[in-house]
Amino acid sequence: MKQKAQNRATREQLAILRQLNKAGVRYVAFGDYAMNAIDPARAIGNVQLWVEPTKANFERLDKAIQEVYGPRVLTRTKPELTENPQPRKMLTLGDGPQKVGLYPAINGFTPDQFGELFSRAQTNRAALITNRGKLDGSVAYRQLAVPDLYQNVRESTxxxxxxxxxxxxxxxxxxxxDLTPVRPSSATQTAQESAKASPTNREATITPAQNAQKEPQPTPKPRGEKLVRDFDxxxxxxxxxxxxxxYGFVLDAKKSKPSDEWLIYERGEKGSKERLAVYTGDKYGQKMFVDMNDxxxxxxxxxxxxxxxxxxxYRNVFKAVDRIMSSADYVLEKSVTSPLKQVKESLIDTKLREKDLHNRYAIAPLTDTRYLEGRSLHKDVLFSPEFNGRIHNIAYTTEKGTTHRNTSFPMYAQDGHLVSMDIRNERFKSFPSGERGxxxxxxNRFYELKAPLAMHDKPDLPAGTVxxxxxxxxxxxxxxFVQEGKPQQVQLPLETARPAFKEVPAQRILVAESAIDAMSFKQLNPEAEGERRFYMATGGQPGSRQMGFIQKVLDRNPQAQFVIAQDGDNAGxxxxINYLALQHPAADPALRVKPDIAYSGPNLPPNPLANVLGPKFAFDPEIKTFSDVLKRFDVPDGNLSEGHKLAINHQARFKEIMPDDYVKVSVEMVQSVIPAFTYARAYGIPMPEEAGKLAQSEYMQMxxxxxxxxxxxxxxxxxxxxxxxxQHHKDAKLEKDLYSGVNKLELELRQPLSPGGAGADIAGGRNEAFLHRFMDEMNRFTKQFNYNNDPNDKEKRVQEFQRETxxxxxxxxxxxxxxxHFPNDGRLLVxxxxxxxxxxxxxxxQSLYxxxxxxxxxxxxxxxxxxxQGEALPDSSPLKMGAPPLIKPHxxxxxxxxxxxxxxxxxxxxxxxxxxxL
Known part of the structure; x- marks a missing residue:
């Protein structure tokens, strides 16, 4: 019977397990990885394998390692480990963050019991979980049976x-x-029992009946007392x-009222981003929490x-429980906390986050377009049907009472709730505190009128209006909607709108790094007549959960072409390349090409300024003006205030003529901007004339x-x-951002088997042909630019590893x-x-991507x-797109x-x- 995949693993871990199985290596999984199959909610970690400590099994293990990594001396087992194996890791396999650890022995069992445990081990399957939640690349592996795993865990540390x-x-x-441990029988015990039962020891042999008369049968040893407390x-x-x-959390009295369904707690210390909403869930009737910034x-x-x-x-958890509950004031403190209303689980998470953002920011419709028009965006684009309502003006008041007004692009969860924002202004970019997830x-999504819609003092909108x-x-x-070439708008009650419209799928889905880039693309490349586009932006580097969001949008629009419009740098x-791994619903899964690329940069030389003064002093090539420096050091608008200038110019005189309180305030103002001047001096950032004069003053120099x-x-x-x-660190950072480092590309190619006995060879040959062509093209490019002058420099060559069909x-x-692996050159990435x-x-x-x-x-x-200057692209531009292609199901x-x-x-x-x- 085919086993259901029960555990998760990375692509590299699956490749290692597959080679171990192929080579016939005898092993069983134990520890945390075996626990993952019991409790799948845990994160993917390292795989721990107990390998049978015999010479023949170690030889098979060395053969498997050689198949995966080649003949490397450092990844071979030591034969002497078979003589006295100890429960310590003998070898680690893998280059990624999650590895495979090999052990010759484990806690709770002797090495000679391996065969017995192996015979009753359970067979599970490990697989890679895709963005769509499906399991891929399934590999069978053996792990300790549950009673044996229980004994192993009890003996662990x-x-x-x-x-x-x-x-x-x-x-x-x-x-x-039944978790009662199975009585292990080692080889020595078996030999002794056999000797007792041999003919030469016949007088010592006792029949079962005689034994029953002499002493009662021992009852099975009951399970030991639980080592855990009663969590309930x-x-x-x-x-x-x-x-x-x-633990230092403080109730936010401004955002929490006694009548609220939840209360907001924040860390007392400055700079903490944790904001916990506390509520009573109706499912369990207990107080629960959720971090709105995580x-x-x-x-x-x-x-x-x-x-x-x-x-x-957990020993610290229990100590904390005992300390708090045994406190003399605990009963009083508990009585002071007011009971909370029970709320549904659906009210938590994204809805909470949305309410919190509205409380912290004054979010209003877009009226001030000066910033966006300064970026050459036209109003007809900003207020087009696609973007109307997807741009806001916001205001944020700091603790000091200063109000900042910016433009924001709301970022939504899949359920439609506002959970983050991309906040922009001149030389300013920010996100609300917390994870974007x-x-x-x-x-906006497209809808079509199912019946004519009555309009006040105007002709009815015809059915079919999109x-x-x-x-x-x-x-x-x-x-x-657009009527006679002009954007139009009509407002409707929600109950009237629900039966009046039906959703129309998009013909193109475009993903960019920022909302401004997406809107710029529309203005450069207007839609063809009748074309419907759905624009998306990640706000920077796309995360795995964002990839899942994009996949869901693709699934809803199976007839849409997927347009990838990233920045022109190496990261973009x-x-x-990684967007090509998304599964288009119109694509044939049997013909899939799935890439996954990651960047591995070289180690930078140490920067003493950053190591001593903190991470803010690390060199950043994007910081080019003194205004950028000031923003880095928490001066939001990037300009020195008049108070800063006055305090710097007259600091020495203030001590003589001003009161102590005023002197104290002025000293604090100067000290708040000293780091910015230090950063500018260290990295040669030019200063405006006035700021340059301030930097030359005796007080600032000192x-x-x-x-x-x-x-x-x-x-x-x-x-x-x-x-x-x-300077060395600065030069290395600039070089790293441009060319140095290695791109690591993992490729999976699928090809359906052809009818007949040679089907596997033909299908595998098609995949091999593409890889051969890919390597030829890439190597031809590196030779053209003389990458291979140093044959020992692996970063300058295109290399292939671990190919298997x-x-x-x-x-x-x-x-x-x-x-x-290939060099981090933008031309090679292209x-x-x-x-x-x-x-x-x-x-x-067909042109799916x-x-x-x-x-x-x-x-x-x-x-x-x-x-x-805001003009659309000419037809001759390589960035120009024509009418959308007709996408058909595979x-x-x-x-x-x-x-x-x-x-x-x-x-x-x-x-x-x-x-x-004829």
Whole structure:
């Protein structure tokens, strides 16, 4: 019977397990990885394998390692480990963050018991989880049976031992598994028992009946007392709010009222980003929390909170529980916390985050367009049906009472709630505190009128009118459409709108790095007549949850071409390559080409300034003006205030003529901007005339010089050496951002098996042919630019590792996987992106993916738009797109290809028949 995949692993871990199975290595998984199969909610970690410590098995292990990594001496086992194996790691396999650890022995068992445990081990399957939640690349592996795993965990010294024991006991109770340890029989014990039962010891042999008369049969040893506390009792008795206050959280009285369904707690210390909403869930009737600034999901009950703050060390968790509950003031503190209304789980998370953002920012519709028009964006684009309502003006008031007004692009979760914002202004970019998670900025979706719509004092809108719908309030929506070339708008009650419209799929889905780039693309490349586009922006580097969001949008629009419009730098090119791994719903999965690329940069030389004064003093090539420096050091508008200038100019005189309070304030103002002057001096950032004069004053020279002196003393280097190291770090950082480092590309190619016995060879050969062509093109490029002058410099060559072709008879496919490393040159990235895009579209027989790529000099689409002073692209531009292609389901494409082949074969047969008659 085919096993269901129960565990997760990385692509590299699966490749290692596959080779171990192929070589016949005897192993069993234990520890945390075996626990993952019991509790799949845990994160993917390292795989721990107990390898049978015999000479023959170690030889098979060395063979498997050689197949994966080549003949490397450092990854071979030591034969002497078979003589006295200890429960310590003997070898680590893998280059990624999650590795495979090999052990010759484990806690709780002797090495000679391996065969017995191996015979009763359970077979599971490990797989890679895709963005769509499906399992891919399944590999079978053996792991300790649950009772054996329970014994192994009880004998371990892991800091989360109590957690593992509780998980196993609950799992055993749910599935009625007896956790009583099976009495192990070592080889020595077996020999002794055999000797006792031999004919020479006949007088010592006792029959079972005699034994029953002499002494009673021993009863099975009951399971030992649980090593964990009663978590349910702790959750009932321990008040979450008291625990939060004990750990330094403070109730936000401005944002929390007694009548609210939830309360907001913040860290008391300055700069902390944790904002916890505390509520009582209706499911369990206990106080719960959720961090509104952590989209990765820090939420749960009081135990989950303690588990996080105590780093999963349960002995510390229990110490904290005992300390708080045994306090003399605990009963009083618990009575002071008011009971909270029970709320539904659906009210938490994104809805909470949206309410919190509205409380912190004054979010209003777009009225002030000066910033966007300064970026060459026209009003007809800003208020077009696609973008109307997707741009806001916001105001934010700091603790000092200063109000900042900016433009923001709202970023939404998949359920439609506002969870983050991309905040912009002149030389200013920011996001609200907290993780963005799956949040994406996107344009409005398209809808079509199902029946004529009555208009006040105007003719009815005909059925079939296509536009976008924006929800203005909980009760009102706006229908935006174009009529006679001009954007129009009509507002409707929500109840009236729901039955009046049906959604129309988009014909193109475009993803960019920023909302400004997406809008710039529309202005540079207006839609063809009747074309519908859905625009999306990630707000920077796309995360895995954002990729899942984009995949869901693709699934809803199976007839849309996917347009990748990333920046022209190396990072943007890597993003574009990774977008090709998204599964288009119209694509044939059996012909899939799945790339995954990551960047590995060289180690930079140490920067003494940053190491001593903190990360803010690390060199950043994007900081080019003194205004940028001031923003880096928390001067929001990037300008020195009149108070700063006055305090710097007259600091020496203030001590003589001003009161002490005024002197104290002026000193604090100067000290707040000293780091900015220090940074500018260190990296040669030019200063405006007025700021330059201030920097030359005796007081500032002394203060800035003192910063350097303290840094040098802490780093214990001379002034000249300090400057040399800073310059060395700056040069290396600039080189790293442009060319140095390695791109690591993992490729998976699928090809359906052809009918007949040679089907696997033909299918695998097609994959091999593409890889051969890919490597030839890339290597030809490196030779053209003389990358290979130094044969020992692996960063300057295109290299391939770990190619393997497997046949999956169940799905009828040949699957080829490989890893390719090549230099971090933008020209090579462009070559790889072009080859992969063309191969995918050629295999699928239609243009599913389209890449629109600015050059490095052009940087991004808004840069192109400003250079063109807001004018659209000419038809001759390589960035110009025509009408959207007609995308068909792969089943329809396959049927057309089959019909075409049959027509050709029929024509050939007719020609042969005609020739035969002649």
């Amino acid at each position: 892991a800091y989360h031992k109590a957690w593992n024991i509780q998980t196993l006991e609950k799992y055993a109770d749910d599935y009625r598994i 009792a702790i959750k009932r008795e321990l008040d979450l709010e008291v625990v939060l206050q004990d 989209q990765r999901g820090w939420r749960g009950d009081v135990i989950k909170f303690l588990e996080r703050v105590e780093n999963g060390i 799956e949040a994406m900025w996107h344009s 536009g976008t719908v924006v929800r203005l309030s909980p009760e009102t929506v706006s229908f935006n 090119l890597r993003f574009a 203060k800035v010089g003192n910063e350097f002196r303290v840094a040098r003393e802490r780093a214990m280097i001379s002034p000249d050496e300090m400057e040399q190291r800073i 497997l046949v999956d008879p169940d799905q009828g496919q040949a699957v080829t996987r490989t890893r390719i 070559k790889a992106l072009t080859l992969l895009t063309d191969e995918i579209n050629n295999r699928q027989g 389209h890449v629109v790529r600015p050059t490095r000099q052009q940087k991004d689409f808004n840069d192109i738009l400003q250079n063109r 089943t329809e494409i396959k049927a057309e290809q089959t019909a075409q082949r049959e027509t050709v074969q029929s024509a050939s047969e007719s020609a042969r028949t005609y020739k035969a008659k």
